[in-house]
Amino acid sequence: MSDLHVVIAGGGLGGLALAQGLHQAGISVAVHEKDPTPDFRNQGYRIRINSDGITALKALLTPQAYEVFAATAGTPGPRMDTFDHQLNLLHAQELPLIPGLPGGGNLAVNRMTLRQILLSGLDEAVHYGARLTHYFINASGSVTAHFADGTSATGDVLIGADGVNSAVRRQYLPKARVGDAGLRLLYGRVPFAGDEARALLPPELLGLWTTVVGPERRFVGLAPVQYREPMREVTARLAPDIALGDDSDYLACVFGARRELFPCTDAELFAMNGAQLRALTLSLVEGWHPGLVGAVSRQDPASIFPVSVRTSVPIAAWQTTAVTLLGDAIHVMSPAIGVGANTALRDARVLTERLVQAAGGRPLAEALHAYEEEMIGYGFDAVRDSADRGHRLAGQDPLPSPQA
Numbered sequence: 001m002s003d004l005h006v007v008i009a010g011g012g013l014g015g016l017a018l019a020q021g022l023h024q025a026g027i028s029v030a031v032h033e034k035d036p037t038p039d040f041r042n043q044g045y046r047i048r049i050n051s052d053g054i055t056a057l058k059a060l061l062t063p064q065a066y067e068v069f070a071a072t073a074g075t076p077g078p079r080m081d082t083f084d085h086q087l088n089l090l091h092a093q094e095l096p097l098i099p100g101l102p103g104g105g106n107l108a109v110n111r112m113t114l115r116q117i118l119l120s121g122l123d124e125a126v127h128y129g130a131r132l133t134h135y136f137i138n139a140s141g142s143v144t145a146h147f148a149d150g151t152s153a154t155g156d157v158l159i160g161a162d163g164v165n166s167a168v169r170r171q172y173l174p175k176a177r178v179g180d181a182g183l184r185l186l187y188g189r190v191p192f193a194g195d196e197a198r199a200l201l202p203p204e205l206l207g208l209w210t211t212v213v214g215p216e217r218r219f220v221g222l223a224p225v226q227y228r229e230p231m232r233e234v235t236a237r238l239a240p241d242i243a244l245g246d247d248s249d250y251l252a253c254v255f256g257a258r259r260e261l262f263p264c265t266d267a268e269l270f271a272m273n274g275a276q277l278r279a280l281t282l283s284l285v286e287g288w289h290p291g292l293v294g295a296v297s298r299q300d301p302a303s304i305f306p307v308s309v310r311t312s313v314p315i316a317a318w319q320t321t322a323v324t325l326l327g328d329a330i331h332v333m334s335p336a337i338g339v340g341a342n343t344a345l346r347d348a349r350v351l352t353e354r355l356v357q358a359a360g361g362r363p364l365a366e367a368l369h370a371y372e373e374e375m376i377g378y379g380f381d382a383v384r385d386s387a388d389r390g391h392r393l394a395g396q397d398p399l400p401s402p403q404a
């Protein structure tokens with residue numbers, strides 16, 4: 001084990017992936033997560049993992065954990081087609097299949113399952129109920145993170161992996177802006193149990209991601225998660241030490257529109273229960289194709305929650321210190337092209353490589369600067385691409401200029 005000690009604020013997908021990589025490399029790491037338990041709150045359902053995410057997970061996870069990841073991921077194929085609200089094909093899109101990657105680089109993963117895999121083997125390293133409030137850079141160059149419960153943790157480097165409302169970013173880069181992108185989503189899941197719901201939709205709507213666009217650029221996004229094997233059989237076969245919650249096939253179903261198209265205020269929207277949110281979604285897709293309305297009406301009310309789409313505004317490079325940022329904490333983006341988590345996983349891979357170099361003698365500041373230079377490039381490119389697609393698809397607000 002090297003002398004380097006890394007403190008990570010935030011145990012989401014990015015922070016845990018980084019902790020996995022450092023742990024495998026023998027670098028001491030502690031993750032401080034504000035939630036009291038790993039399943040404290042609903043964090044969403046299906047997540048698309050592309051070649052960046054798969055490559056990162058292969059590099060960061062143990063071989064057994066990576067095998068479990070690949071075996072629990074759905075492989076719905078590479079289609080991302082767009083239909084009108086009567087289900088006439090508007091635009092066919094087939095992503096390339098990348099040889100050597102599971103699913104050709106197009107996986108549909110259950111978010112909670114991925115989190116459970118990312119937590120495996122990290123029991124000692126993850127501290128729950130630890131909300132970072134602020135940090136100090138000490139005279140020695142080390143960093144001390146302070147938490148709301150009065151505790152603190154000191155490391156050679158502090159990584160802010162604390163998501164869209166990052167406390168680390170607010171202190172470190174107060175000029176970095178995160179704003180409302182003007183869209184609201186109603187995100188739920190349709191159980192496929194009994195196969196009635198599955199049969200409602202033509203099979204061509206069950207690709208990697210299907211967008212159905214209606215009047216005023218309201219849209220419904222559909223994405224199935226279909227398992228090839230029950231979780232317990234996967235872990236029994238590949239890694240009995242990894243504990244996964246059970247899950248059944250489902251269709252992730254996301255309604256989205258500009259916020260003005262909702263007949264209620266944000267306060268009212270965020271106060272609604274699941275049944276009210278489902279009724280609202282149904283009212284907003286009235287007259288659409290009966291198969292689609294049927295699928296929406298089968299959403300499990302308990303699964304539905306509203307989301308305000310937020311985006312960062314790209315900024316120029318900053319002075320490197322012993323504090324840096326990863327994932328949504330620095331480059332949160334609209335989910336329009338489904339790459340936010342993939343970019344966070346890529347950050348974790350690149351930052352692990354740089355910290356391994358620092359543990360091997362490369363000056364820490366130089367290693368962190370190299371990470372930031374690379375991450376700022378691809379991370380903010382993804383923010384811009386997501387904003388462009390969100391604007392064309394659903395009228396997302398264009399990104400303000402950085403000076404505005």
Ligand SMILES: Cc1cc2nc3c(=O)[nH]c(=O)nc-3n(C[C@H](O)[C@H](O)[C@H](O)COP(=O)(O)OP(=O)(O)OC[C@H]3O[C@@H](n4cnc5c(N)ncnc54)[C@H](O)[C@@H]3O)c2cc1C
Pocket residue numbers: 009010011012013014015032033034035044046047048049130131132133161162163164165166167185187307326327328329335338339340341342343344
């Ligand atoms: C509807 C929707 C669908 C999406 N679909 C996709 C998809 O298909 N593919 C894709 O690549 N991306 C997708 N994304 C984006 C993806 O969810 C995020 O980009 C990803 O979760 C970012 O990971 P992260 O680790 O940076 O942040 P998070 O996953 O948000 O984790 C941050 C963690 O930090 C913790 N935290 C927060 N504040 C503190 C604090 N002060 N102290 C300590 N801990 C703290 C939080 O509790 C959380 O656990 C989607 C997003 C949305 C909204």
